Amino acid sequence: MITMKNAVKKLSAPPMLGMMKAHSDAAVQYRKALASMPKTGDGFNPNLIRVAAYAKRAGITERQFISDIMKHARAGTRTPSFFEIQRAYRRALTDAKKAVAVAKASKPAANAAAKKFLVNTKNLSKLFDPQGRDCIDELKDSSPVKFNEQDAPGVLLEALYEPDEKAFIGEKFPDRCSDEDEKLAWQYQRIKTPHDWIEHFRNADITKYHYFCVNPLTGEIGRTQEGKPSYRADSCIAAYRYCLLEYDSVPGMKIAPGPNGIIDRKQLFDFQNAQAAFWLNVIKSGAPVVAVIATGGKSLHAIYHVGCLDRAEWDAKVCGGIYSRLSAAGFDKACKNPSRLSRFPGACRPEQRYALAGQKLLYLKERSRL
Known part of the structure; x- marks a missing residue:
């Protein structure tokens, strides 16, 4: 079973915020969104998807995103799983690809x-x-x-x-x-x-x-x-x-x-x-x-x-x-x-x-x- 603690060790991603470009709008939005994440179980999931979308725009990798979320998540009524955070990132990636496809060719x-x-x-x-x-x-x-x-x-x-x-x-x-x-x-x-x-x-x-x-x-x-x-x-x-x-x-x-x-x-x-x-x-x-x-x-x-x-x-x-x-x-x-x-x-x-x-x-x- 992959726990929050083990997942952080497994990823061992470098600090994301230090790597972001200072003048990147997407990076700034990502940083603000991370800081304003609600407690888990209190609207955490829809906000997680929103933060994942900012991560995609800022060029954040999946490993870095998961590491950041695990470090910034505030304890609430439940504990978000490794796979839940991973799904949010991949959903943002899929949505972005879908948007490009629609803009170019779909209907x-x-x-x-x-x-x-x-x-x-x-x-x-x-x-x-x-x-x-x-x-x-x-x-x-x-x-x-x-x-x-x-x-x-x-x-x-x-x-x-x-x-x-x-x-x-x-x-x-x-x-x-x-x-x-x-x-x-x-x-x-x-x-x-x-x-x-x-x-x-x-x-x-x-x-x-x-x-x-x-x-x-x-x-x-x-x-x-x-x-x-x-x-x-x-x-x-x-x-x-x-x-x-x-x-x-x-x-x-x-x-x-x-x-x-x-x-x-x-x-x-x-x-x-x-x-x-x-x-x-x-x-x-x-x-x-x-x-x-x-x-x-x-x-x-x-x-x-x-x-x-x-x-x-x-x-x-x-x-x-x-x-x-x-x-x-x-x-x-x-x-x-x-x-x-x-x-x-x-x-x-x-x-x-x-x-x-x-x-x-x-x-x-x-x-x-x-």
């Missing part, structure tokens, strides 16, 4: 079609046309991951997050919190691993849990843009994996509540069906859509895989790239922050004006198939 036509679709506002009306089909059912049938309505919440969590990552599920704001400490305690209680959430919902009323954060969280206190402490601010993101896309309208269609204050069920279905046609076209174009969720209102949410390494890459790729194009086409630009909340399947919207109040998962794809 160039599909990627070009996706880019053309996302920026060409003249084609929007055609993309929203269901052509007489039930596109909501078609979207469900085309889902690579099969699920029933009852199992959908757990299936979604297991598809989006790693086993030891932390997800927020709850309301945007607590109803009855008298001070900041009470609010923080409320947030902390609603951040759990996928397994813990699945166990929690065995006894809890899932219909009351309306929102979830599309990206995993660190589980540690960060700061909002206003400087207030929070467990689910942008500064609390553990992995910049997904962005939320929402197109809150349909070209040529308008819906409004009737005299009773409720939107007609047929009118709302037609609107959602047109949105489903839209996202079917996006998926068929080759865009990396991981999930599509019916919000219980008039729009559908799409969770889009971006795989950013850090906030700087997010700002460049998502804010400066994807949303700089999509906002001009009418997409909701308020969705571009990494801690954005989407609607959690299984909950029911409290607004009375919607006749179709249930929030439902319509489409799900495993990240490994992107």
Whole structure:
């Protein structure tokens, strides 16, 4: 059996930090990431993968990486194994090779079609046309991951997050919190691993849990843009994996509540069906859509895989790239922050004006198939 102590002796790698170039951005990022590693069992694994990605960029060898991690790992609820650290490095290596291959050759036509679709506002009306089909059912049938309505919440969590990552599920704001400490305690209680959430919902009323954060969280206190402490601010993101896309309208269609204050069920279905046609076209174009969720209102949410390494890459790729194009086409630009909340399947919207109040998962794809 290979223990941590024996593995360090076996590797006997030279000190990594002394070998790195002083002006290497990747080396600086690697050093900072090593220093900020959480305790083992407390979001250690997703951070391990992030540090491995920095190591790959900085030209760190596998032996050096494993040695560094073993020396910097802070004791927590468990002890990471030699092979666990090795797998993280090799996964980063594989992901890097895959990214190069995709950039050079994989699905160039599909990627070009996706880019053309996302920026060409003249084609929007055609993309929203269901052509007489039930596109909501078609979207469900085309889902690579099969699920029933009852199992959908757990299936979604297991598809989006790693086993030891932390997800927020709850309301945007607590109803009855008298001070900041009470609010923080409320947030902390609603951040759990996928397994813990699945166990929690065995006894809890899932219909009351309306929102979830599309990206995993660190589980540690960060700061909002206003400087207030929070467990689910942008500064609390553990992995910049997904962005939320929402197109809150349909070209040529308008819906409004009737005299009773409720939107007609047929009118709302037609609107959602047109949105489903839209996202079917996006998926068929080759865009990396991981999930599509019916919000219980008039729009559908799409969770889009971006795989950013850090906030700087997010700002460049998502804010400066994807949303700089999509906002001009009418997409909701308020969705571009990494801690954005989407609607959690299984909950029911409290607004009375919607006749179709249930929030439902319509489409799900495993990240490994992107």
